[in-house]
Amino acid sequence: MKTVTELAHLEVENIEAGYNGESVLKKISFSVPAGQSLAVVGPNGAGKSTLFKVLVGLLPIRSGTVQIHGKPLGYHIDCVAYVPQREVIDWRFPVTVLDVVVMGRFGKLKWLQRPGKTDFEIALHSLEQMGIADLAKNSIADLSGGQQQRVFLARALAQNPHILLLDEPFTGVDASTQETTMNLLEDLHHKGVTSMVSTHDLNMAATRFSQVLLINRKLIAYGSPEEVFTPENLQIGFGGQVLAMHGVMVVDECCPPDEPR
Amino acid sequence: MIEFITSPFTYSFMQRGFLAALLVGVLCSVVGVYIVLRGMAFLGDALAHAILPGVAIAYLLGGNLILGAFVASIAVAIGIGFFSNEGTIKEDTAIGILFSAAFALGVALISSIRTYAVDLSHILFGNVLGVSEKDLIFTAVLTVIILIIVAVNYKQFMVISFDPILATMMRLPVQFLRYLMLVMLGLTVVVSIQTVGVGLAAAMLVTPAASAYLLTSRLPSMMIVSAIIGAISSLVGLYISYYINIASGSAIVLTATLIFMLAFAFSPRRGKIGHA
16 A cells, blocks of 8 residues: 655634534644644533534634645645544445445545446555455445454545545444554554544543643643643643543543533 | 236236336436435425425426426425525424425415315325326436436545535535435426325335335445335236225335335344444
C-alpha cells in the first residue's frame, strides 16, 4: 500500500459552532502539527463529536477558520477520513464488509467510474490489516460491535487519509479491537498520518497518546498528558466528575447530560 | 395449456396491457429498492395520492392524464423536499398534510365530472386494459430514462442511502441527489397509475423490493431480484385478472404480496432484522 507522502497540518482558529441556538463550541483554537497523534477528551456534552463534525465539514462553523494543509475546509475532498460513532450507521443495509470498505475509495473515482481491481486490492489489504479479511464476503448485519468498528477503520484506511478522525473508538468494543485500533494508530503515526481520537478513557489518553486536547465547550488545555492532566485542569474540565487516585483517573459518568448530535 | 397462456394476446389491448404492466413492474421494483432502504414507503404512498389533482385537471381539460400526473408529481416531490428542508415541522407531518390536501383536491375536481365513479375507480385502481399506444410509448421512454438515472448515479445513490456522512465528506451534491430521487419516485408513480392506480402504487414500490431485501444480501442482487419479482407479479396478476375477471391492479398487488409472504417464510435474513 502506498504510504502517505503529504503531511497534513491542521489549524483551527477561533471557531464557533453549534446546532440551534447557543454555540456548542466557543472560541476554540489549536493547531496540530503533521503526523501528531492526539487524544480529545472532555465530559459528556463537551462538544467532542461536534468538533469532529466541524473538522470533516458536516457542520458549518459560525465563525473562525479551519485550515488543512494551509487550505480552507472543503478544498481537499478526501484527505480526511472519519469514523463516526457506530450508532449512526444502518447495519441492515444490504452490503458486504468488502462493499463498505470499497466505499472508502469512491472519493478518488469519477462520477461514473466503477471501483477497479486496485480499489478492491487496497480494500482487501485494509481488511487484512484490521485482521478481518475472512469476513470480506459477510453481510454487515452479521457483525459484532468490535467487527463493525474494524470494518469502518478498514474503510478509513482504504481512503489513504492524511488526517484520521475517530469518534469514541474505544467505547463498547472488545479489548482486542481496542488493541487493534491502537496498533493501527501507532502504525499510521509512523507513516506520518495525523490522527485525532475522542475518548472517555483518560488513562488511555494519558498513556497512549503524545498529545491531549481537553475541551468543555471551550478549550481547557492542550499539550502533553503531563501538562494537561493536572488537578486544576481536570477540575475545570470535569468539575467534580473526576477522581485522580494513585495516578489513575476515574470519570464519574453517572447521569451525564446528552451531547447533542 | 399453451392456449391458456397465449389467449389473452389475441387482443391488441391485452398485448399493450401486458407490456405496460411488465415495464411498470420492473420500474417500480427497481426504484422501490431505494424506497425500502431509505424508509420512504410513506412518501411513495403520499406521492401517489398527491398526483390526483394533476390527473383530474388534465382530464377536465381533455389533456393527457399521464402528462397531468407527471407535472403534479414533480411539483409535489419538490414541495415535499422543500418542506422537509425547512425543518420547522417534521417531514412525515409535512407529507401527511400535503398529500391529503392534494388528494382531497383531486377527488373534489373529479367529483365534478358526470361519469365520476368510473373515472375515479380507473385512476384509483388502474386500468391496464385502457393503455393506448401513446401511453405505452410514454411508459417505455420514462422507464428507460429512470433506469438510466439509476445506473448513472448508482454509486452516489448507494452512498447517500447507506452513509450520508460519507456522502457529505465526499462533497457529493447530497441535496441534488435527494431531489433527483424524489423526482424519480414521482415519475415512477406516474407511470404506475396506468396499471395499478394511485391507491396501489405504493404497494408496487414497496412489496417486491421488501421481498428482495429478505432474499438477498447485496444491493445489485437486491435490485435484480426485486425487478424479477415485480415482473412476475405483473404478469401473473394480469393473467389472474383476465381469467377470473378482477381488477388488474388488485390482482398484481395481491400476487406481489403472496410472493412477499413466501419470501418472509423462507428468508435467510429473518431473525437478523432489528439487531443493530
